[in-house]
Each structure stands twice: as C-alpha cells, then as structure tokens.
Amino acid sequence: MSVLDPLATQGNQAKTALLVGAATISLLLYAVGTAIYRLWFHPLAKVPGPKYMAVWDVPSQWRSFITMDMVRHAAVLHRKYGPIVRIGPDRLAIEGSVSWPEVYGVRSSSAENEFQKIPGLAFPNDHMALLGAGRDDHRRQRRQMGHAFSSSALHEQEAIITRYVDKFMEEITLRAKAGEPLNMVDWLNFTTFDIIGDLAFADTFHSLDGDTTFVKNIFRGVEGSAYRRFWIQFPMLKLPLMWKVGRKELAAATAAGEENFRLGRLKGQARMAMGAEPRDGRRDFATYMLRKGKDGESVLSDAEVQTLSSVLVIAGSETTATALSGFTFFIATHAEKRRVLEEEIRTAFADEADITMTRTGQLEYLAAVIEETLRLYPPSASMPPRASPGAMVHGQWVPRGTRIQVFQQATNRNPDSFVDPDSFEPERWLKPTHPRYNPRFSHDKREVVKPFSAGPRDCIGKNLAYAEVRVIIARLLYRFDIELMPGQERWMDDQRAAFVWIKGPLEVRLKPSAGAAWD
Incomplete structure (x- = not known):
C-alpha cells in the first residue's frame, strides 16, 4: 500500500465532512431565513x-x-x-x-376573482364532481342535478324514504321490545345509506337487512382519506405518520377509503347500464344525471356520473346520520327540551302514519331543535x-x-355571536310569537350558522336532508322515550373530526311512549 493512500483517504473524509457540514449549515440558514421571512x-x-x-x-x-x-x-x-x-x-x-x-358569496362574474376549491383535496379527480369542480363545470353539473333535489322531486321521493323509515322503526322496535340497548349511530347510518342508495341508484345497500359491510367501512375510509391528504402534502413525513398510526392501520384505513370510492363508482356503473329510467319507471338521481341536452348530447360524461355517484353516497347519507346522531345525544341529555318536543310531536299527530314531510315542516319547536343541533354539532x-x-x-x-x-x-360557538354559546338552547331559534320564545336570545347572530355551506356552492341536497331529519325525529319521539345508557355522557366530547366527525357508538335504551302502539 502506498504511503499516500491513508493521506488520500483522510483527505476524502475531510472533504465529505466539510460538504456535510456545509450542507447542514446551509439548511439551517435556509430554515432560519425562511422563518424570519x-x-x-x-x-x-x-x-x-x-x-x-x-x-x-x-x-x-x-x-x-x-x-x-x-x-x-x-x-x-x-x-x-x-x-x-x-x-x-x-x-x-x-x-x-x-x-x-x-x-x-358571489363576488363577480369572473372565475378569476373566485375563491376556488383546491383540486384533488377531497379525492383524486374530484374535479369530476360538485365537490371539486371548477366554476363552469360546477354550474353545468349543478344545473343538471338541480331537478333531482327540487320540491316536486322531493314529493316523489317521500314514498321511498318512508319505506326505509318504516323498516328502521320495525328493526329498532324489535330490539327495544327485547330490552336491548341500541347503537343509534349504526342504525341511523344504516337507514340513511339505504335511503340514498335507492334514491340515487334505485338499489338499496341492504344495510337494514343486515348487510352492513359498506356502512361499517365508511368511517375507516374517512380516516384513510385524512391520512392521504396529509402525506400528499408532506411525503417526507409518511414514516412518522406510519409510526403514529401504525403501518397496518394506515394501510387498512387507506384501503377502506379507496374501496368506498370504488364501490360508489360500481353502483354508478350498474345504474348507468339500466338507462336513464330505472326498471320500475320512477325517477331517481341517476335519471337526471343521465338526461340528454336539448340537442341529444350527454350533459355529463360517464366519468362524471360515476364520480358524482360516489359523492352522493357519502354526502347524501353520512351527514344526515350525523345530524340525527347529534340530535339523539342532545335530546337524551336535556330532559326539559325533550319533554317540550315530545309534547309538540305527540299532540300534532293522532297516529304515527300521519307523520309526513309536509306536516313535520309545520312544527316550530322541532325546527328549532334541529337548527340548534346543527349549530352545536355541524355535520361538516x-x-x-x-x-x-x-x-x-x-x-x-x-x-x-x-x-x-x-x-x-x-x-x-362564538360568544360574540351567541348568548351561552356552548349551551343547547332551541329557544334561540323561535319567533317572538312562540310561547317559549326567550328575548334573552334576541340578539344572537343566527345568520352566521351555515351547516350546509353558503353561496353558489352550498349543499344541493339540504332540503332532502331537512325532510329526512324531521320525519325520522318525529317518528322516533312519537313511538319511543329515549334514555341514554350510562357511560355515554362524553360521546360528543371524545370525537375527532377530519371534515366530518368520526363517531363512536351512541348507546341508548328505547321505551314505549305513552299511548304508542308497538304491536
């Protein structure tokens, strides 16, 4: 070995150390400079x-x-x-x-002046659906879908909604008779998912019949989608994310999100194969999505129909079930408010069969309870x-x-906008003519509560959501007294959220209301 070799090695090591040191100092200076800026x-x-x-x-x-x-x-x-x-x-x-x-809000006629959605944030290719579509595509899609959520369409849909609410009431009544506690988060999700499946695709998810795979997978998928949003922004932090969440859990949650999206697309493809009108001749959401334009052209592409199908499944069901779960918790933990609402519902209807979308829309205290639920526990x-x-x-x-x-x-919950902002007070939503009106809430800024967003991109299905919520609440309280099971008091406080709430079980016991016919 040459005498010079060790010297050369030492020289190379010194150069490497110098380069590493220089790179480290450069990074530190960059970080410090960036922070200062x-x-x-x-x-x-x-x-x-x-x-x-x-x-x-x-x-x-x-x-x-x-x-x-x-x-x-x-x-x-x-x-x-x-x-x-x-x-x-x-x-x-x-x-x-x-x-x-x-x-x-609407700022101008120019797309350049709009506060735009972030492409790909909700899910890959979300520009194909209302959630992430650009201004012109959003207008075209919403115009095409608008008829599916009109008042006349809602009237047509009531019989379908009623069928699944009937099934829901039958299933929970059987378990209530047996003295079983019920996880209302699950049962409400089973109901709203089956409803949206039929309304969107003329085909239920059969959750109320016992096939709960899709619904149970939804919440894992919500978590998986949240993890994906993080590591797309910070790919270098995927390893710390795996350490925090767990490699297997991260993979399972991510796979669940992808599977949910895939199943929604498959539902859309199956419905498209049936043509614009489903086999029973009635109109569903797909009927409107598949309608041709004036010149016989397709208004929505096949890819848009499939993507919209996936969005409708989640947006049209999970948020409604969340509102109903929140209502169940609030009403079970506020006895005085519950008694007022029970009296309003049970005196308004001579029979449970009389409960309809139109008639429940006339119940003022019910409307106030729903608005206060949405204020304290907005589904989004x-x-x-x-x-x-x-x-x-x-x-x-x-x-x-x-x-x-x-x-x-x-x-x-801003104290500058609401008196007792963290308290459940439906009275803040009542008109001065209502006997339970309380002037203490007269200066509340109720207009800031927008559970369905605001402006030209607000939720297209909000009227459907309100109608479902009203009917399900009215029928629940007409037939049952609701009692929260021990240990559920922190149900809401313990939840996490990534755009939507990730809910744990909400266990209640249902007992027959006075005069309710269970047989």
Whole structure:
C-alpha cells in the first residue's frame, strides 16, 4: 500500500465532512431565513396567530388530518386571536361571519376573482364532481342535478324514504321490545345509506337487512382519506405518520377509503347500464344525471356520473346520520327540551302514519331543535379550504394562493355571536310569537350558522336532508322515550373530526311512549 493512500483517504473524509457540514449549515440558514421571512416580512406577517404555525404548515395539518382535533383547537384560536387567524405560512382560519359573505358569496362574474376549491383535496379527480369542480363545470353539473333535489322531486321521493323509515322503526322496535340497548349511530347510518342508495341508484345497500359491510367501512375510509391528504402534502413525513398510526392501520384505513370510492363508482356503473329510467319507471338521481341536452348530447360524461355517484353516497347519507346522531345525544341529555318536543310531536299527530314531510315542516319547536343541533354539532365539522385569487378580506390583503378555511364550531360557538354559546338552547331559534320564545336570545347572530355551506356552492341536497331529519325525529319521539345508557355522557366530547366527525357508538335504551302502539 502506498504511503499516500491513508493521506488520500483522510483527505476524502475531510472533504465529505466539510460538504456535510456545509450542507447542514446551509439548511439551517435556509430554515432560519425562511422563518424570519414568514414571521416578519411575509404578506400575512401581521395576521395574528401562533408563531409556530406561521413558520411551518405541518402543525395545523397534523392536527387536521392525523390527531384530528383542529376543529376544537380552531375555536380556541379564534377566541384568542379574533375572526382571522394565521394557521400556516399561507393558510388562514376565517370565521364564517366573515367568510360566508366575503369568501363563499358571489363576488363577480369572473372565475378569476373566485375563491376556488383546491383540486384533488377531497379525492383524486374530484374535479369530476360538485365537490371539486371548477366554476363552469360546477354550474353545468349543478344545473343538471338541480331537478333531482327540487320540491316536486322531493314529493316523489317521500314514498321511498318512508319505506326505509318504516323498516328502521320495525328493526329498532324489535330490539327495544327485547330490552336491548341500541347503537343509534349504526342504525341511523344504516337507514340513511339505504335511503340514498335507492334514491340515487334505485338499489338499496341492504344495510337494514343486515348487510352492513359498506356502512361499517365508511368511517375507516374517512380516516384513510385524512391520512392521504396529509402525506400528499408532506411525503417526507409518511414514516412518522406510519409510526403514529401504525403501518397496518394506515394501510387498512387507506384501503377502506379507496374501496368506498370504488364501490360508489360500481353502483354508478350498474345504474348507468339500466338507462336513464330505472326498471320500475320512477325517477331517481341517476335519471337526471343521465338526461340528454336539448340537442341529444350527454350533459355529463360517464366519468362524471360515476364520480358524482360516489359523492352522493357519502354526502347524501353520512351527514344526515350525523345530524340525527347529534340530535339523539342532545335530546337524551336535556330532559326539559325533550319533554317540550315530545309534547309538540305527540299532540300534532293522532297516529304515527300521519307523520309526513309536509306536516313535520309545520312544527316550530322541532325546527328549532334541529337548527340548534346543527349549530352545536355541524355535520361538516370544517369546510374544505378555498384558495384566494388575491383579494381583500375583512380589511386584510390575502395574497393569491392563500388557503382559507372555516371551522364551523368556532363560528357557531362564538360568544360574540351567541348568548351561552356552548349551551343547547332551541329557544334561540323561535319567533317572538312562540310561547317559549326567550328575548334573552334576541340578539344572537343566527345568520352566521351555515351547516350546509353558503353561496353558489352550498349543499344541493339540504332540503332532502331537512325532510329526512324531521320525519325520522318525529317518528322516533312519537313511538319511543329515549334514555341514554350510562357511560355515554362524553360521546360528543371524545370525537375527532377530519371534515366530518368520526363517531363512536351512541348507546341508548328505547321505551314505549305513552299511548304508542308497538304491536
């Protein structure tokens, strides 16, 4: 061996160490420089918020999609910092009182001035459906789908909805007679999924008949979709994510999300094969999706119909079941409010068969209970972010590309907007002419509560959701007295959320109401 070889080796090692050191110092300087820029020189530097969130996007996104507690944390931040809070280098949380009119409302006729959805955030190719479609595609899709959610269509759909509510009542009555506690989260999801399956595809999911695979898979899929959103933004952090969640759990949850989307598309494909009119001749959602334009052209592509089918399954069922689950919890834990609602329902109808969408729409206290449920427990726990086109919002310049998000609980429980904001008080929604009207709530800013979003992209199915919720609540309280099982008191407090709530079981015992006919 040459005498020079060890010297050469030492020289190479020194060069390597020097390069590593230089790279490390460069990275540190870059990180420090970036932090300094984001804290003091960034266009959003004057927006209040936690400094660590202003420096790095990971903390808010980790809380949004991994620990899934950002919904509640945002309420804390808003109370501390105000209606606009910086939660990332280029990310703002803005309360609905500001966002609904200034971000979600109609701004101009130009798409360039719109606060746009983020492509691919909900799921890959979400631009094919209402959730992520661009301005022109959204208008075309919504115009085509609008007839399926009209008042006349809702009237046609009532018999279908009633059939599944009948089945739901039969199944829970059998178990109530046996003295079994019921997990209402499951039973309400079984019902709303079967309803939406029939309304959308003329084919039920058969959940109420015992085939619960699809429904049970939904919530795993929600978690999987949340994990996917995180690692798409931060691919280098997938290993820490696997450590946090568990490799097998991460794979299973992700697979569940993909499987749910695939099954929705398959349902859509099967329905498309039947043609515009289903075999029984009635109109379902697919009837309207498949309708031709004036010149005989397809208004929606096959890919759009299939993607919309997947969206309808979740959006048209899970959120309705969430509202009903929240109602069950609130009414079971507020005896006085429950007695008032029971009296209204049980005196309004001589028989359970008299309960209809139209007649339940006339019950004022029922409507107030539903609105208060949606205020305290909005099914869409947080709204998908919008991207700023570069605009003034609440006197603050928001640069192009800044992501804006509304966390509904922060808006709905703001003490500046509501008296006793965390209390369940249906009376705040009553008119002055109602005997239970309480002037203490007369200055509540009820208009800031938008459980179905706001503006031209609000939920197309909100009238259907309200109708389902009214009828199911009325029939439940007409037939049953609801009693919360021990240990369920923290059911709502223990939930996580990633756009929608991830709910645990809600165990109740159902007893026959006075005069209810169980046989």
